[in-house]
Amino acid sequence: MNASPSHRPHPAEWTETQGLLPSAERDLPAGRHQFHKEQMMARIHEDLRTSSRTSATSPVAPVKRSNPFLRRTVLLPAAAFALAGAVVGGLALTGGGADDGRTALATGPALTTRIGVADPEGAPQLLERISLAAADTSAPTPRKGQYIYIASKVADTYIKTVGDKSEVVSDELHSRQVWNSLDGRDGWLIEAGKTSDKGITLKGDTPLTGAYNTLAGLPTDPDTLLRRIYRESDAVRDPEVPRDQAAFVAIGDLLFESYPPAEVGAALYKAAAKIPGVVSVNDAVDATGRHGVAIARENPVDGERIEWIFDKKTLRFLGERIVVVKATADNPLKVGTVTHTSAITERAVVDADKQLPGQAS
Numbered sequence: 001m002n003a004s005p006s007h008r009p010h011p012a013e014w015t016e017t018q019g020l021l022p023s024a025e026r027d028l029p030a031g032r033h034q035f036h037k038e039q040m041m042a043r044i045h046e047d048l049r050t051s052s053r054t055s056a057t058s059p060v061a062p063v064k065r066s067n068p069f070l071r072r073t074v075l076l077p078a079a080a081f082a083l084a085g086a087v088v089g090g091l092a093l094t095g096g097g098a099d100d101g102r103t104a105l106a107t108g109p110a111l112t113t114r115i116g117v118a119d120p121e122g123a124p125q126l127l128e129r130i131s132l133a134a135a136d137t138s139a140p141t142p143r144k145g146q147y148i149y150i151a152s153k154v155a156d157t158y159i160k161t162v163g164d165k166s167e168v169v170s171d172e173l174h175s176r177q178v179w180n181s182l183d184g185r186d187g188w189l190i191e192a193g194k195t196s197d198k199g200i201t202l203k204g205d206t207p208l209t210g211a212y213n214t215l216a217g218l219p220t221d222p223d224t225l226l227r228r229i230y231r232e233s234d235a236v237r238d239p240e241v242p243r244d245q246a247a248f249v250a251i252g253d254l255l256f257e258s259y260p261p262a263e264v265g266a267a268l269y270k271a272a273a274k275i276p277g278v279v280s281v282n283d284a285v286d287a288t289g290r291h292g293v294a295i296a297r298e299n300p301v302d303g304e305r306i307e308w309i310f311d312k313k314t315l316r317f318l319g320e321r322i323v324v325v326k327a328t329a330d331n332p333l334k335v336g337t338v339t340h341t342s343a344i345t346e347r348a349v350v351d352a353d354k355q356l357p358g359q360a361s
Helices: 015-020 037-048 077-089 123-135 212-216 222-236 243-255 262-272
Strands: 147-162 165-170 174-181 186-191 200-203 279-285 291-299 304-310 317-324 338-350
Touching (some): 123 279, 123 291, 243 304
Antiparallel strands (some): 147 165, 174 186, 279 291
């Protein structure tokens, strides 16, 4: 396991940082989960680029949000800590000369899906198989100075508010490319409709979410790892979000745009199996249309289910989606609405930021 309409308050909104997000025309959808720090930085950059295309940002004063559709949920611990440090220290967000008027197209109808059948009894066995598959990998170990490259396709459905009028719309499915240094303090982001074609730099004194070195330092004993996840998520969890849901979201955030060492990835899946309420889902579809099985958990507060999608044969992680599976008083979106969908199309280790896999250094 998303700030702009195209991005997941990867959801999870941190009340302390809500003021950093734009409140006009492009409001955040309710109940997003798994929000990545670099997405927040992209939004901050987009807000500031209308006044300056070359200078680094200064901290933005928080303001209160009044959108009735915006509910508080949970921010993933790693993202919370990373963003907090970056905002306090200031962010270097310089772009590549994009057209100032460029924005994501967000005029489509709500994304909807058939809801897969959840099996509470099937999750432990499926996660054990996924854990074994994650541990059995020949992926290269990155070297100092290299970068983790993640390419994906993403789209969201959200509530767009202009003045006193609100409507449910969706983004076009679009590409996203992220480069992160191993220590998580340097990187680059290119996202269609959200950055220039050349992208924006991602720098901060605090590591980005899911940094390789951070993941490599996590305990590989599932029980020890889960205790740590609960402890850190409790420190930033919105009290309205169930504790178990916060832990599930935190693990998803560490798995999405990251490249965990095999033993750590395996431990994260085994830890997820110990969280109450986690289920398996017989069918789920990623952003590119690939069908798979899923590991999921429903947030009873907003009726949205976060699904981690895996290939049915290889159990390779394909992507994730967030689906409204139950009507609640807090969520105005219809059952079957896909509030976020993503698909990982490539993971690789490269020698420099902005370098594509297979390119010479």
